[in-house]
Amino acid sequence: GAVVSQHPSRVICKSGTSVKIECRSLDFQATTMFWYRQFPKQSLMLMATSNEGSKATYEQGVEKDKFLINHASLTLSTLTVTSAHPEDSSFYICSAPSDRQETQYFGPGTRLLVL
């Protein structure tokens, strides 16, 4: 099946720094990718929809200036957490839909810890 990768898998950073997370579709093209955040024992919360070649669409309550999304190619979307704070510590997961947009292929997730 289709594969989505994320890098890095884990990152620890100091408060105030920025962290970039990459999401790649390895064997298919994705004009749309989704970014989720998941806190312990909570469900996945959709943060934003990343659109290739255009601006991302953010869900209500998600600060677009804090969570910068760039979808520069059909196989790569990046999420940059700017000026990270401890409350941004979470599990970030991306996904890309299949051709018919009926199945989501998820990345393995990135564990972010902000000290």
Added chain:
Amino acid sequence: SQKIEQNSEALNIQEGKTATLTCNYTNYSPAYLQWYRQDPGRGPVFLLLIRENEKEKRKERLKVTFDTTLKQSLFHITASQPADSATYLCLLGGGGSYIPTFGRGTSLIVHP
């Protein structure tokens, strides 16, 4: 706004029994519903998709039903095994917009 509810408490069953998980939704008419499995620290993995015009779908030990009148889907795992222990998420899609909406997920624990 659309709302998805899954059993909030963990489901504990004995190995060999059938596990049944529930997904209820309101304020939405999805064109399809999906079930995913998520293991701790991992991204979800797609299991099954069922469309609004389908009553039931099977895949090996898995069975999903979809009742659009009750606005409910049931997810069954027959002959459960400890390796089936995970969190199971339902996701609604279609119905005019493609913004994937997940339920909270139900934790299944299969005891040997």
